[in-house]
Amino acid sequence: MARFIETELTLDHQYDPKTSRHYLNNQLSVLHCHHYATLYSQLADDVEFVDGKKLLADVAEDTFYSVLQEYFDANSIVTVNDKISIAEQYFAATGLGQMNVVYLGHESAEVELVHSHVDEGWIKKWGKRQAPVNFITQGYIAALVSLVNNKSTKNYQVIEEESIVSGAKRSLFKAVLQ
Amino acid sequence: MAINRSKIIDDMSKIKIIGNDEGLVPAFNVFITQLPAAFWNSFADRLTNMVQPELLEPAEYLLVNAAHECGYHTGYGIITSEEWNAVVQPMVEKVPEDILYGAYAILTAWGWGKAEIVELIPGKKKVVRAYDYYESDVVKYGKSGKKSAYMLRGVCAAFMDLAYGGQYDSTGKTGLHTFKCEQVKGIECGDPYGEFVVTKA
Numbered sequence A: 001m002a003r004f005i006e007t008e009l010t011l012d013h014q015y016d017p018k019t020s021r022h023y024l025n026n027q028l029s030v031l032h033c034h035h036y037a038t039l040y041s042q043l044a045d046d047v048e049f050v051d052g053k054k055l056l057a058d059v060a061e062d063t064f065y066s067v068l069q070e071y072f073d074a075n076s077i078v079t080v081n082d083k084i085s086i087a088e089q090y091f092a093a094t095g096l097g098q099m100n101v102v103y104l105g106h107e108s109a110e111v112e113l114v115h116s117h118v119d120e121g122w123i124k125k126w127g128k129r130q131a132p133v134n135f136i137t138q139g140y141i142a143a144l145v146s147l148v149n150n151k152s153t154k155n156y157q158v159i160e161e162e163s164i165v166s167g168a169k170r171s172l173f174k175a176v177l178q
Numbered sequence B: 001m002a003i004n005r006s007k008i009i010d011d012m013s014k015i016k017i018i019g020n021d022e023g024l025v026p027a028f029n030v031f032i033t034q035l036p037a038a039f040w041n042s043f044a045d046r047l048t049n050m051v052q053p054e055l056l057e058p059a060e061y062l063l064v065n066a067a068h069e070c071g072y073h074t075g076y077g078i079i080t081s082e083e084w085n086a087v088v089q090p091m092v093e094k095v096p097e098d099i100l101y102g103a104y105a106i107l108t109a110w111g112w113g114k115a116e117i118v119e120l121i122p123g124k125k126k127v128v129r130a131y132d133y134y135e136s137d138v139v140k141y142g143k144s145g146k147k148s149a150y151m152l153r154g155v156c157a158a159f160m161d162l163a164y165g166g167q168y169d170s171t172g173k174t175g176l177h178t179f180k181c182e183q184v185k186g187i188e189c190g191d192p193y194g195e196f197v198v199t200k201a
Helices: A034-046 A052-074 A080-093 A117-126 A135-148 B005-012 B037-050 B053-079 B082-087 B097-109 B134-138 B150-164
Strands: A013-016 A021-024 A027-033 A097-104 A108-116 A156-162 A171-177 B030-036 B115-121 B125-130 B179-185 B194-200
Touching (some): A021 B030, A027 B134, A034 A052, A034 A135, A034 B030, A034 B037, A052 A135, A052 B030, A052 B037, A108 A117, A108 A135, A117 B030, A135 A156, A135 A171, B030 B037, B030 B053, B037 B134, B053 B082, B053 B150, B097 B150, B150 B179
Antiparallel strands (some): A013 A021, A097 A108, A156 A171, B179 B194
């Protein structure tokens, strides 16, 4: 019986013993814990001399835009469904959490996290708080929506409307074309 | 048996990390991510180059502190893990010095930096050299006047906290920040290696 095959993320992990560096799909990658991610997020939230939240989201958008685009190009990922599926799988594979794209269009998108490294790490470290902290995922979503719509970075504003860190069952992000 | 650094690196560098059904990696009593080094480097480099000169030191402190806490808690998780007990613990003869040497083999295996202790005065001072580390990638040409290995600085101090700072405290209220680290050389600054000097805080 015929069956549909879902596009699966392929991860190629290489370790270079000469430099002691790890590569995931040719991208130099490093392991870090939730203390590191949450302290970076706290730093971004607290820092007064620059807009740290925007900076962290921008860095995430630039980084993951490049990573996902490179993967799409190398693996001939061209359909909207496949791009979204790969982005959700990559998010989970790297330990960032469980992401579901609710819908994605040209003007807007809605994305939920059922599990979140940053939120659950924050709760584990400091407990709940009212304001959102997942600036990294804001950037990740901006990158994904831009790539699916064949746009460059910094075209979508992403706002976190509900947050696991605040006690919600899921985090909910909305992206809007600027 | 003394610490066999090359065997530890060989064994521990083979560990494959991947998210579970919830997209999380619970390991060593923490949640782990495996992200592009460029992400961490970009945030640190942009932040430290955006701030006014008088605010550079506070910004650098915050970046080092993130790694200091990370190194303390994750370091403890590592040296009490099943993997550690299987690979490193049988080599440990002298505590805590052998644990420290073993921890740098793990640090190297995990890709934080190809680093080793070159001088150790128990309880007082440690000098570490890193012959390759991802944080030096912020410079591709020429020499920077700013040493950029904030993560290694924090982790080097944290490992001394674990070795000589008293009993591990999961709240971080005691034990943490009993040592501080200064980076005195950097590949990103044109030196052949990064060098880190850890002393009592």
